[in-house]
Amino acid sequence: MTYTLPPSEQQDEQSTRAVATSRGVESPAPKSRNRGRIALKNLRREIPSSVLAIMFIFLIVLPMIFIIIAAFSTAVPRPGNPDVGTFTWENFAILGTDRGVQSIINSMIIGTGAGLLSLIIGALLAFIAARTDAPWKRFIYIAGIAPMFLPALVGALAWSILASPTSGHLTLFLRDIGLGGGINIYSYGGIIFVLGLYYAPYTFMLTYSSFAMMNADLEEAASVHGAGLRKLFGSVTLPLAVPALAGAAILSFTLAMENFPVNAILGNPAGIETLPTYIYGLMVGDPQPNAAAAIAIALTAAVVIVTVVQQRVVNRKRFTTLTGKGNRPRPVPLRGLRWVATGFAVLYFTLSVGMPMIALVLTATSKNVYINRFMDLFEGFSFDRIAQAIGQSDFRESMTNSIIMAIAAAVVGTLIAFLASYVRYRSTSRLGQLLEQIAMSPLAIPQVVLGMGILWVWLSLPFPVYGTIALLVIATLAVNMPQGYRSISSSMLQLDGDLENSAVMLGAGRMRAVRNITIPLMRTGIVSTLLLLLMLGLREMSAILFLYTSDTRVLSILVFHSFENGSISYSAAISLVFVLLIAVVAIATQVIGIRERKFKDASL
Amino acid sequence: MRIRNTAFASIAIAALALTGCASGDSDSVVSGDADVNVEDGLVIDGELIADKETYEAAKEQTLSLYTGYQDANQKAFNDAFTADTGIKVEYVRDVTNKLSERVLSEHGAGRLPADVIITSDYKVANEFGEAGIWEPYTPLPIEGEDELQHDDGDFTTFANVAVTFAYNTQLVSEENAPKSWMDLLDPANDGKIGLTTGTAGGSSIALNRFIQEEVDPDYWTKMAALNPTIFDSGGQRQEALARGELNVATAGTASVNVAVTQDNAPIMMVVPEEGLVLFSFFAGKVADAKNSEAAEVFLNYALSKRGQSAISQVGDYAARADVDPPVSAGIELPPLDSEQVWIMPAEDELEYGAADAEIWKSAFGR
Amino acid sequence: MKITIENLQLRYGKFTAIDDMQLEIGDRESVVLLGKSGCGKTSTMRCIAGLEEPTAGRITIGDTVVFDAEKGINLPPNKRNVGMVFQSYAVWPHMTVFQNVAYSLKLQKLPKDEIKTRVMETLELVGLEAFAERGASLLSGGQMQRVALARSLVMRPSVLLLDEPLSNLDARLRDRLRIELREIQLEMGLTTVYVTHDQQEAFALADRIALMQDGIIVQMDKPTAMYNEPVSASIAHFLGVSNVLPVTASADGDYTLTDAPLTVTTSQTRPAPGAQDLKACIRSEDLKLARAGVAGANSWEGVVRVASFQGSSIRYAVEVGDVALDVVAPKGSDDFVVGDTAWVTVSPAAVQVLPEAVTKRADLTVGAVAA
């Protein structure tokens, strides 16, 4: 999963454009005597892209328009709303209030801190795993991506159990062995720590390949010229990885800034309010939807600016180092630091997965949920609570809903992504690039905001979708469109279009050629996209925050709900099953990924 | 590989089916057999719930209910209703504001599927009235009891939910425990008080009015001086109290009950000297309801002695005074007409709600 | 099948890959497209195949108009009965060799036996009969190219487009397949358009050669005519003339080298007077080396700077004034060594004075059917 636009193609286009201007061959546009028929023909060619365009309008464009309307209006767009509302700037006044300013500042602090922390953790782990001679390399790689299947929501919950200031498990443990308290997860530091921990896998994945594929010759040249290890790292390796690092840092900055559950669970007890939690409050608690829309626009603007910067940085220097010519980079000898490096990975795994899982298990099974001394936790165990939790009808309903929603969103999402990618890279449609931009745009729209827009759109449209699971599917489709599109496109770009064309030349119709050639050849790409979307769909929470109802709750919402309703042991029990479900899908994704790599190696 | 993938899917589905089979809903919360008589219409415990004609029609229907009432409680109540009347219920539960947004939108689009709506916010119910969503209906068991009826019979008080405060039993001993709302202002509680946002929702509206009327108009300012933590949700507030991050916190009786009995949470609630604060849930029949007869039977049942005691059994106060008060966390709560119970006068919300919220906001600088 | 291309134009965005092309290919004719990389050869083929949609023009195959921009006609590729061997082979890695080749026959719903015989026949033709059941992803580049060829041949198209179909084969196999291809073409009466970078291949296969530059066909001729009478210096250079020397016309009808005070005479047709940017084109094997000067035209004194042994011949770089001439002389008893003074001579009949480039398009008529 990477988050930049497919770069290779853009590059190609630029280079042809350059050739074109240098050659300066210009011909007159075709004269058109028979406009009508040509128009008709063009129209027919645009049928698939128009279908897509309509879908994207409903999924992404209209929601944003509704948010904008709401932000500048005195009323919320809704059928039967007696007053239609008038234009106003008033809603934006909320950004100037003490609370508004404080939320913006808090979001910036948390975004920056978590962005940096996840960059440091992720990039360091990626470097260790990709380029050093540290032992246990396979484990280090797994440690780098494993936290992916622990949603930040569950991570925050677990860390609130572990490190709340008076009775967190870790807090008590340290106090009981005489190391004094001082831990408080309900703080800026705590929020940054948890977000940094759970967004590090994104930076890990973004930087790993650039470290792994970096051309070793460059480094070797430097070391032949007598550069020492440290100097080599400083003068060659690091600068080469700068584009990937900058991209990763900015990605995790935006993800942390627009995150809702962690900010809600850990920020609220500390009185730290961020833009997403403020929006939530204005939507659910003290309803001022127009003000919420205004904040949403501010948040979106901030994320858009940062995303644009990210794309600039990542695309400016398309790494010439990434030749992938199969030259194995030289592992950097760490000497005495070998085990320190591995220790760092072990520590990260313990903090991000080990301890949180143990805390959840203890909370779900221990006789004593609320403890004074650490050892009280171990006075007795019972699985009754877990059994009771999964026996309850709302758990069963939520689990069914989660699975239905995730599967539906994954299947439809893969289909749409395939179609969009096909239109973009395989057809002559003029809409291809525009569609690509729309498909990628949810990256720059905070999920909470998109969810809000989707709510208003579907409340207003004359289709009875609100209150059904279809609405959750729609929201999940919209927010995960960029990931699905990226994933399918990278697989489509690797496939020479002439493979399909040659079937057409041999007499097959276009659809048949797609079915016989393109789909089988993209099989692994399609399956891994499907699984990726399935995993993201299972984890989804922020986008559906305003869309679920009591009978369309999903597991993530149930975890959040039961936490809000005050039953921590119940939340922990559900979280465990939830994580297990995601882990199954995540592991399947990895297995397929490995198979695909093997398949490719074999065919080279 | 194709086989493998389907294998994954079938494992997931099998797991699903397994949990489905293993479950079996927990025993019904509402106990005691009702005396149901269907010889001439539906009569439960001697009260007429529906005449013959209505009941015959209602039996064929499935009631659609939109509710803001606590999920677990609504579910228990519905189960009792279905057990006693044989009429099925499909319900949607949501927080007040989301529910009202949905009802208004669906009504505006002419496709509101609900037959009965339950909400805790008088203002919202009143808005529904202005939008023409209600159809006035007086439940048979309370004919003539005007104080339970609102807006010319548009909707009826259905249940009352109690708000009070609770303390952490490990940090505060029983003899030092606060006994009144004023006791919370003890300087020892500095930084150790938990509240929820006082700007929206039935409980904060009621609490704000109560504080102004019965305790001290400057109470919130004094409270603010003690740096309380303000939570977005009651659950987080109670969790913090149970973990000992707070000495005292405002609390709902029902959720304290759950935490104490289920998780052995070291917390205990108090019946304050100035009183428990009660706010009401209102139920009404939707105009042009598709299942009109079922809606009437539901409202009649809800206000019958049987229905009202079901509410008391799930831990809330009934609307009718002739039903026993609930028991919560081992404490038998004072009866509805006791001095220690203060009920928010519904119609006052329109007059004071916004102003009280402003007082709260300015006290806490929000 | 006759192919007629009229006013064809293909643009990618603002960039024009094919510009106002006129081309007629006769029934059963084999035309080879020759030209530098990126000049639009593949693009032309894709237009004929129907894989690109030209921005203007008309294409007719046989009696069918398969594309007409003005009438809005665009027959899809699968309705054109055109076979194409792709530059990138496009062999399907998820199928066996047999399945690859049998694909078109399966689409035609032929009986199993017939499919089998026809596929095996074709595989034999390309020398892959032993590999029928091999997965196509396990083949070498040359084998894949042959599968691609077999796959197109088996469906017996009326027109066959071949985009560098032999580029990846070793010299021996290439020679053999080249001859076989020509035989198949003649035997089956195929109309073929063939792209190659290899002149030998072009000369061997073509009834006519179309030379492309920058999206334009600049010359179209029979191989011998193309070889003997290129219409521009750049074509001559492309066809292997290594001495291309800038000259200016002098008053007496001869030419003076721009870079050295030497006179060049030609007995060939001269460009119209007043033509600019002229080049004298001389093949390296037409230049003769001698120890002493010869009386008459085109005899220049120079110094041998490089001598490299090439088996039966020796290649010299001879510096004459500021010009380095490329000379290939048969190996003999009196070979020159570096530093020797040498006289270079060339017969006026072997000198062609041509404009650097022609901007006018070649005048293209229907070619004769190969005898």
Ligand SMILES: Nc1ncnc2c1ncn2[C@@H]1O[C@H](COP(=O)(O)OP(=O)(O)OP(=O)(O)O)[C@@H](O)[C@H]1O
């Ligand atoms: N899809 C495309 N988009 C933009 N430009 C293209 C596209 N396809 C080809 N071109 C450009 O059109 C020109 C002609 O391309 P074409 O493939 O026909 O060249 P060619 O003569 O076959 O070259 P080669 O001998 O290298 O195969 C090239 O400059 C190429 O960059």
Ligand SMILES: [Mg+2]
């Ligand atoms: Mg080509």
